[in-house]
Amino acid sequence: MPFLQEKDAAYIRTRFEREMQHDVSLEFFAPTTSGLALPDVGGEYAEYTQKILAEVATLSPKINLTLHSTLSEPEAAKARGIAHTPATAVIGAQDYGVRFYGMPAGYEFATLIEVIIAVSRGSTTVTEQTRAALSQVSRDVHVQVFVTPT
Amino acid sequence: MRADIVEAGEFPELAERYNVYAVPKVVINDTVEFVGAQLEPQFLRYVLQASSGDTSPSPSP
Numbered sequence: 001m002p003f004l005q006e007k008d009a010a011y012i013r014t015r016f017e018r019e020m021q022h023d024v025s026l027e028f029f030a031p032t033t034s035g036l037a038l039p040d041v042g043g044e045y046a047e048y049t050q051k052i053l054a055e056v057a058t059l060s061p062k063i064n065l066t067l068h069s070t071l072s073e074p075e076a077a078k079a080r081g082i083a084h085t086p087a088t089a090v091i092g093a094q095d096y097g098v099r100f101y102g103m104p105a106g107y108e109f110a111t112l113i114e115v116i117i118a119v120s121r122g123s124t125t126v127t128e129q130t131r132a133a134l135s136q137v138s139r140d141v142h143v144q145v146f147v148t149p150t
Numbered sequence: 151m152r153a154d155i156v157e158a159g160e161f162p163e164l165a166e167r168y169n170v171y172a173v174p175k176v177v178i179n180d181t182v183e184f185v186g187a188q189l190e191p192q193f194l195r196y197v198l199q200a201s202s203g204d205t206s207p208s209p210s211p
Contacts, residue, residue: 030181045160081152082163102157111155130194134151139179139201141151146158146165 003055012113020120022093023062026053029077029087032069046086049103053088056112062120068093088112092119106149 004012030046050067070077070085070126080089081099088100090112096119104112118124126134158165159175168177176193177183178200188196 045157083154084156084164086160097152098153099154100157101154102156102160104155108155108157115155122188127190130190133194133198137151137198137201141197141201142162142179142205143151143153144156144168144177145153146156146168146170146173146177148158148173 003052009055009059012056013059013111015117016062019117020060020062022120022122023064024116024120025066025089025091026063026065026116027076027080027089027091028053028065029068029070029071029080029089030085031071032067033071045103048105049086049088052104052109052112056116063116074148090115090119093122096122103149108149109148113118 028050053065057063068076070082082089084101086102088104090098096120099116100112156164158170168175168183172185174187175183175185178196182196182200184196
């Protein structure tokens with residue numbers, strides 16, 4: 001059974017069509033063996049996350065989903081700075097550093113859609129003043145936003 | 151600059167480490183933190199505070 005209802009899928013498909021620019025790669029990382037998530041390491045969440053991402057990827061030809069096992073491809077995870085699993089890196093024309101840890105469900109599904117569009121466009125609605133202030137920051141900044149699906 | 155969106159329920163050890171009792175909770179560079187949505191200028195202030203290395207407690211919003 002699909003995760004999205006047809007009218008929601010249609011709405012998102014239209015938004016992607018109108019608003020996406022560059023291709024976006026969803027790179028999913030989980031500790032899987034031969035495509036199966038291990039049951040005792042967040043396996044259920046990983047399985048659902050993978051299903052959600054697969055469905056989102058069907059909504060635009062500009063979205064590509066790649067699956068990586070942190071067990072067989074630890075280097076790929078390291079290259080993307082993946083700290084925990086399940087993880088999803090949202091990569092556009094460049095890597096803007098956006099990662100989802102856990103399942104993008106509930107309210108966070110809307111966040112995923114907005115992030116895909118922002119990454120695809122390589123821009124956000126942040127004001128010029130804020131951009132100017134941030135451009136002066138020389139140190140690395142790591143923002144962690146803790147959320148729940150409800 | 152990098153941004154992680156962390157599902158608190160799936161990562162209880164992280165939620166505990168950062169004392170996440172309410173969401174959304176934002177933690178910047180492990181030093182500056184706040185709960186709830188903020189207007190952009192205030193959010194920027196927190197980012198600048200974290201990037202300046204000032205680890206004194208965050209001002210109340």
